[in-house]
Amino acid sequence: MSTTVAVLGTGIMGSGMASNLIEQGFDVRVWNRSREKTRPLEDAGAHSAASPAEAVEGAAVVLTVLFDEGVTAEVMERALPSTAPGAVWAQAGTVGVKGTADLVKLAERNGVGIVDTPVLGTKGPAEQGTLVVLTAGEGEALATARPVLEAFSAKEIHVGDRPGQASALKLACNAWVTTLTAGVAQSMAMAEALGTDPRLFLEAISGGPLDAGYAHVKGEAMLSGEYDPSFTVHGALKDLDLMVDSARSHGVAAGVLDGVRVQFKAAELSGHRDEDIAAVFEAVTPDDR
Template identity: 50%
Template sequence: MTTNVAVLGTGTMGRGMARSLVRAGFAVTVWNRTSARADELRSDGVRVAAEPAAAVADADVVVTMLFDEDAVRAVAQEALPAMRPGAVWVQSATVGPTGARRLAELAAAHGVATIDAPVLGTRKPAEDGTLVVLASGPVDAGSVAQPVLDAIGSRTVWAGSAPGEASALKLAANAWVATLTAGTAQSLALADALGVDPRLFLSAIRGTATDSQYAHVKGEAMLTGALEPQFALDGLRKDLGLIRDEARAVGAPLPVVPAVLAAYDAAADVVGGDKDIAGVVAAFRPRLAGLGKEGSRA
């Protein structure tokens, strides 16, 4: 029997996840607040629902991929009462561990089991079904959700059995992504400011113990001004705010995070928050600080 999956939120990540689920043989229904984004998926064999409740009515697994906790909560309040008995909610938005626990409590009040399942990866891995899924939740619900996680990801890293554990791991991973991206921008900008071809920095680290494929991918985007969003600045800024707040709540000193967040804030003011996080270079490199809203050199 075909498993029915509902995907609520068909932005940059949700669209790719829905397509990956169709390729894996699931019957997929989607909903998105901006209906045009959902309508794009009709040609992929996806059914489009007008309301969250209609999208989840026949679903065995419901996946949410929305911007933040407030957006997820607003949609969940419509969807949860309409979910059928035994259906599992896979919550993939980055909401932080505290947010994940609050959402799990909301689901429990409606008798719905939740898997906390944020993902690592950007638009292309979402389209290719090669995300890394970070998951935590009850074993029984995990068994129901696992085929769906297998369809959207290349592997699943189980962080535990409680909501919030996977989201905590996601924040640790995104702190690394934010720092590495900003560090790459800083080094390219410094080389340029000192009169050295910044591409030589990428050449110098290639193959060394400090090399990173990610630095080359984002570094090339920074040097060419290719800022079509794979991971938008506004999304990472939101995540860095979660990291800062969660760290403060447990008394963990993270002196790098405020500085990195300030750099992304400054870059968003120049290139626009909807541009890729490679745009953080605008905060470090005066000669690229004129990148226009379209991400081209001034």
């Protein structure tokens, strides 16, 4: 008999993760606030539940891929009373360290084991099953969740036994992602404004010690002006707030992140809220471009 997995949240990331679970032979139950986003998964063989409570009934693993701590807590408060005995909650959304601690308390109040399982990667890796999963949690709960995590990941980095440790590393990684993207936008905007083909910036760093594959992915999107979302500007801003708060609360200077946040906020305010983070380029280019 196949393992039953409930996936709560089938947006950009959750839909790809759920698709891989279906392909790997899991019995997948999905729920999303917007039912329309579960239709393709239904067609692929998932059961679309009418509520979080219905989705988790009989599931051995409950995977949450929701926007933030508030949404995750609200959904799981509805779901947890219906979880099966021995079920494990794999929390994959980016909610920060404090948010994870609050969700751990929620799980404990309901007698459900929880593991901290944020992922690195965006839409493409989620669909291709090549995400990097960061894990933190106790051995038995993690062992239950691991086959599910392996279905949509190519690599696991075990951070520790305490939930929250993986989320801490996720914030550090997202600090790099957002800073790199903003940096590419700044460099390409400068090149263009100073009369140089911005594509030559990508050529100049290619193959050398300054190179990064992600710079080319986002740089090409900036050149084309096509910002099909893999990681939205709005999502990046939510994560940047978590990064800045966490850095400051631990005595880490956050000036770089503050500057990056200003650029992403400008991109959001100029109409790019739901577009890919590469749209930060539009916030640093001259108005008369």
